[in-house]
Amino acid sequence: MTMHAPVRLVATLVVPSPDPVALRARLAEHVGRHASCVTTDSGDVVLSSELGRSRLALEAGALRITAESADPAGLAYIKMIMANHVLDFGEADVALHWTGVGAAGSPLPFFRQMTVTGAATFGRFRRLTLKGDDLGRFAESGLHVRLLLPAEGVRQRWPVTGDDGRPWWPDGNPPPARVYTLRRIDVAAGEVEIDMLLHVGHRDAPGAAFAERARPGDVVGMTGPGGGDLPAASDYLFLADETGLPAVARMLAEMPVGCRVRAILEVEGREDWQDLPSAAEADIVWLHRRDGARLETMVDAIGADDLQPDVVVWGGMEHAARRAIYRRAVDIWGLSRDRLRLASYWRRGQAGGDHHHDD
Ligand SMILES: Cc1cc2nc3c(=O)[nH]c(=O)nc-3n(C[C@H](O)[C@H](O)[C@H](O)COP(=O)(O)OP(=O)(O)OC[C@H]3O[C@@H](n4cnc5c(N)ncnc54)[C@H](O)[C@@H]3O)c2cc1C
Structure with missing residues (x-):
């Protein structure tokens, strides 16, 4: 049997820069927030994530970025992310031009x-x-x-x-x-x-x-x-308003037998209820905003002793509610970040949602 190594798709961008060392450091710092970052013996910086890998190498008066992925969409995302950062830093006096896979004018794989x-x-x-x-x-x-x-x-x-x-x-x-x-x-x-x-x-x-x-x-x-992964656990606490409800529905539908889930869902009223089938053992609590019920108040009544030791808490809701719940989960329940997946899905008074977490 012949073994094939995974196909590596590769593209390269050379960014002329008056200070390529500083540009490399800024890229490593920013992109490294979402990727692992190592410096090789030759001094190159290599950033790796589920999208693929990029190598940042110094050249005379330039930084060479080599992006690699097994997946066309992963490669396209790396190229876009790198270009966005370089342009945000105000580094590029000249137009950027990638060579390799994913030529200009080709369909966007994602x-x-x-x-x-x-x-x-x-x-x-x-x-x-x-x-x-x-x-x-x-x-x-x-x-x-x-x-x-x-x-x-x-x-x-x-x-x-x-x-x-x-x-x-x-x-x-x-x-x-x-x-x-x-x-x-x-x-x-x-x-x-x-x-x-x-x-x-x-x-x-x-x-x-x-x-x-x-x-x-x-x-x-x-x-x-x-969107991120849901860490494996046997017990979950899901917290959502209407915007997080579709994710709760999908996670419940895909959850295996043997898991236990408590889902607390804040909606306007009874008309927003829906069936949430699951193979897991699911306890669904609906809160009616119209009657004054709120996620934060309900969560305030949950003590650390009410939670299983390995619980994973997932949430999708408005910014302020998320912030209050995050503080409780860390300060009162003592949960570590790896067991928390709490996201702000929208922000009152702000168009375009809210994707920043200011913990
Ligand atoms: C990962 C993720 C998954 C999401 N999944 C879903 C989903 O499956 N279904 C879904 O409906 N939404 C979902 N959302 C939320 C959705 O992206 C936001 O509500 C978004 O702002 C809606 O865009 P819009 O153009 O309707 O309103 P925008 O133009 O963004 O906002 C206009 C005004 O409406 C307000 N507003 C926005 N959303 C709400 C709301 N829910 N309740 C009250 N006021 C609001 C804003 O504060 C703003 O004042 C998700 C968000 C994220 C981050």
């Missing part, structure tokens, strides 16, 4: 055009069914995607790979993008389902407004997937 095939209203949600090609990678890792939402009546032209590794939009500016969860994915059928909340003030909000007007035949862009 992008799909999706067509609405179904749109149903239940409670304050719209459930959109979207169809697209080649969805395998969207079932493999994170649960979340970024939807690129064309304005009403606009025939959107989609991006391709830019010379500098970032998406290049033929008509200039990209449309607004919002993050949603794939509540269900069927790769064979080329189909995903997304539950989108019609929240207060939704008519001026690109995500919710698109959800409300979506009809079969409409198209939307989708990139991803993204």
Whole structure:
């Protein structure tokens, strides 16, 4: 039997810089927040993550970035991330130009055009069914995607790979993008389902407004997937408002027999309840905001002794609620970061969601 080494896809970017040592240090610091970082005997910096690997090597008056991945989308993400950082640092006086795999003008491997095939209203949600090609990678890792939402009546032209590794939009500016969860994915059928909340003030909000007007035949862009893993445990505490509910539904649906989950879900009222089938032993608690019930108050009543020693706490909710719950989980429950997956899914008064955690 012949053994094949995994195919390595490689691309290279040479960034002219007056101070390549400083540029390498800044890249290592910023990208290293989401990747492991080692310095080789030859002095190169190598950053590795689930996306692949990049090597930062000094040249006369330049930094050479060599990106490598087994997966075209992983490589494309590394190229985009590196270019974004170099441009953010104000380092590039000249246009950036990657050579190697993923030439300018080629399709973006992490992008799909999706067509609405179904749109149903239940409670304050719209459930959109979207169809697209080649969805395998969207079932493999994170649960979340970024939807690129064309304005009403606009025939959107989609991006391709830019010379500098970032998406290049033929008509200039990209449309607004919002993050949603794939509540269900069927790769064979080329189909995903997304539950989108019609929240207060939704008519001026690109995500919710698109959800409300979506009809079969409409198209939307989708990139991803993204989002972290759920650490293995036998006991879980899930905490969510409506925006985290689709992720709770998917995690419960995919959870094996033998796990125990307590899910505390804050919604407006009874009309937002939904079936949450699971092979796990699941205890679901619905809190009605309309009656004054709140996630934070409920969580305040949970003491460290009420939790199993190996519990993993997962949450998706509004920024302020997340912050209060995070503090309790660390200060009162004494949970370490590796057993906490608490994310801010939106921020009151701020369009475009909130993806920063300021613990
Ligand atoms: C990883 C992740 C997964 C997510 N999954 C889902 C999902 O599956 N379904 C889903 O519906 N949402 C989900 N969200 C939340 C969603 O991305 C945000 O609510 C987003 O702001 C909605 O965009 P929009 O264009 O409708 O509103 P925006 O234009 O972003 O906001 C307009 C105004 O509406 C307010 N607003 C936004 N969201 C809400 C809300 N939920 N309730 C009340 N006011 C709000 C904002 O504060 C702002 O004032 C997820 C977020 C993340 C980070």
